[in-house]
Amino acid sequence: MSRPHACYKMLDGYAMSKAAAARTRPLSPHMQIYRWPVTMAMSILHRATGIALYFGTILVVWWLLAAATSESAFAFINGFLGSWFGVLILFGYTWVLLHHMVGGIRHFIWDTGHGLRKDIASKAAWANIAISISLTVLFWIVALVLRA
Numbered sequence: 001m002s003r004p005h006a007c008y009k010m011l012d013g014y015a016m017s018k019a020a021a022a023r024t025r026p027l028s029p030h031m032q033i034y035r036w037p038v039t040m041a042m043s044i045l046h047r048a049t050g051i052a053l054y055f056g057t058i059l060v061v062w063w064l065l066a067a068a069t070s071e072s073a074f075a076f077i078n079g080f081l082g083s084w085f086g087v088l089i090l091f092g093y094t095w096v097l098l099h100h101m102v103g104g105i106r107h108f109i110w111d112t113g114h115g116l117r118k119d120i121a122s123k124a125a126w127a128n129i130a131i132s133i134s135l136t137v138l139f140w141i142v143a144l145v146l147r148a
Contacts, residue, residue, distance in 0.1 A: 042125040049100040056093035099132035
């Protein structure tokens with residue numbers, strides 16, 4: 001078979017015009033068929049946890065200001081954070097903090113030039129999730145045991 005002219009592209013052994021070949025390819029990955037790589041999801045989640053840390057830090061500042069202000073203000077914030085909703089917020093804040101910290105360690109390792117291969121980066125992303133959840137649960141078990 002002779003080589004096609006520059007205006008043609010080979011597709012499955014047949015010469016096609018470049019315009020026809022371009023029409024056969026998808027324009028962009030559609031959300032229903034595109035599967036996010038875990039590293040991309042972790043990148044987005046790392047940014048989201050960074051933002052969430054700002055809101056959690058507001059709670060810490062509120063708690064510290066209440067402790068410095070008056071006994072009634074401190075009792076109010078302790079009552080709020082001691083409720084089921086407050087404990088849920090604190091549990092989430094703990095996970096966000098630990099997840100962002102483990103992600104930061106992962107980024108630091110990348111900065112040294114290690115773990116940049118695709119398979120290692122994916123394993124590290126899954127490890128980031130597992131470690132942050134494990135540390136959060138361990139932290140709360142220890143906190144609840146010491147509190148009792």
